[in-house]
Amino acid sequence: MSLPPLGSLDTLSASPVDPLALLQSGVTFEQPTTAAVNLVVFAVLSVLTAGGLTVAYRWYFKSLIPEGIAILAGVAVVALYINTASLGVVVGQGSVDLFRPGVVFFNVVALGVSTVAAPVGRRIGDTIASQLFSLVGLGEIDAEVSTMVRSVGRVTSVRLPSEIEDMESYDPVTEETKAELASKTLVFPRRLTVEELRSRLVSRLKEDYGVGYVDVDLTAEGGVDYLAVGSRAAGVGATIAPGTVAVAIRADPPNNATSGDQVQVWSTAEPTERLTSGEIRGVAGDVVTLAVDEADAGLLSPTERYRLLTMPAEPQADREFATLLRSVDETMGTVTVEANSMLVGETADTVAAAVLAIRPSGEKLTALPESARQFESGDTIYVLARPDVLRQLEGWATTPAPVSDDEADAEPTEQAEPDSGAPVDLDDSE
Known part of the structure; x- marks a missing residue:
């Protein structure tokens, strides 16, 4: 029996489906198995990328990564893989047909799958990071407490209530954040007092979930009786005093002018005229945001250009107090x-x-x-x-104050005293 030629052996050996060929570009839904394998791999790749980036972001910035960045990273990795695989085909075969309708449709579906999978990886990565860093002491716990946890090997689990309330007089936290906190279990070191546990819980919620204010009641056993959250007021409006408004004008700001500087606003037309005084709240190029009296706001035009004169610094106790109050x-x-x-x-x-x-x-x-x-x-x-x-x-x-024993004893006696003056038996149980 004669052996087949060497080329025949190569052909036979290459006839089975090459696993690496399943992951190259040019796949269409005309090959269901190949398409399914590619989509699963792309979804896993997007989940791993978004999850890993979430863990790194949590470790470095101590906050949850924005969902858009996680999705962008997951989609970018899949797109990069598709482009790299296409380049490999071009180098190996000399050409590749990436613009066939079937190939284009599959690539669009693959990017859509990676877009859906990225938020899943973000949530998984945040869960892993929050629990892991709380145990190893990376940013969430002090080093000495982390050492105690590793040596003792026991932790305290705090379960948040299923309903998170809004704090009155504060901006509400997003429903997404409250849904993420509802019924969540957080891990803390053991042997903490109730006050220490409360302080760590508040810090954890602020750093990990971007919550501005926390109102929480803990039981003696460390359980959560009540939890309400609120967000910090942001922007210029939260620091504008009554009777004052913020306006943006075009002006040449003084050198090194920053927020809080008192300035005079002068017109540039001849003869020059002082229009008003105000406080700088922001500078962006030649646009300056000023806090001025609301009666003087009509004197300033958004199309005119003005000159600013910096005034000597004066202590402003109200501004300093407001700044400190927003950070505590x-x-x-x-x-x-x-x-x-x-x-x-x-x-x-x-x-x-x-x-x-x-x-x-x-x-x-x-x-x-x-x-x-x-x-x-x-x-x-x-x-x-x-x-x-x-x-x-x-x-x-x-809440009414509790009644003392003397008042409680005297009150029924006075009420039971009849008008006729006849004796009354208060103890008629027999």
Whole structure:
């Protein structure tokens, strides 16, 4: 029996489907198996890319990567692979038909599959990063606590409630963020006090989920009784005082002018004239955003060009206070004391808040009252406190004070006393 020629052996050996050929470009849906394998590989590649980038972003920036960036990365990797495979075919075969309708349709579907798969990888990567970094101490836990967790090998799991409330007087957090937090279990080091656990939980929610404010109540066992979140006010509007507006004008800003500088606005036409004064809130090229009195806003035109004169720096306690207040957990709030409530008779020393002012009912406001000044019915108290402390004060201001034993004993006796003066047996159980 004669052996087949060498070329025949090569032909026989190449007849089975080459696994690498399944992943090259030029695939169409006329080959269902090949198309299915390619789509699965592209989806996995997009998930891995988006997940890996999410983990790296969480580690470096301590926040969740924007969904658009994760999708762009997943699609870019798949597109790069398709282009690379096409280039390999061109080099090996000399030509490749990438513009056949079937090939174009498959490539569009492949990019669509990678677009859908990328958010899945983002969510998986964020879950892995949040749990992993909390245990190894990368940004979420201090080094000494991380060492304790690794040595003891035990952690505390905190499960968030299924319903996340919105904080009053704060901008709401997006529904997507609240849905992501609902019923989520977070891992923390063991042997933490309730206050330490609360502080770490608040920091975790702010850093990992972009939450601006957190109002949470924890039980003695570390469970979450109540959770409300809010977002920080952003932009210029949150710092504009009443009676003031922000306008953008074209001007040549003074050298090194920055936000907070006081300037005078002068016209450039002859004769020059000072139009108004304001405060710089932003500079972008030759466009300057100024905070000016609302009555002077009509003097400025968006088409004219102006000259700015920088004024000497003056301390602005209100701006400094507003800036500091936006960066801390405490917030301003008012509490009205109702009659016979638990706050009646209390003083600023007995509440866990800074009492800034008190306005008695129908009277003028008293700023920075004495610490021994007792709260009275009808008082409006201006306090600086954490949201949970402020919510607690609001509850005390509306909750009736408990009745003492002497008052409780005297009240039924007085009510039971008949008008006739006849003796009454209060104990008629027999």
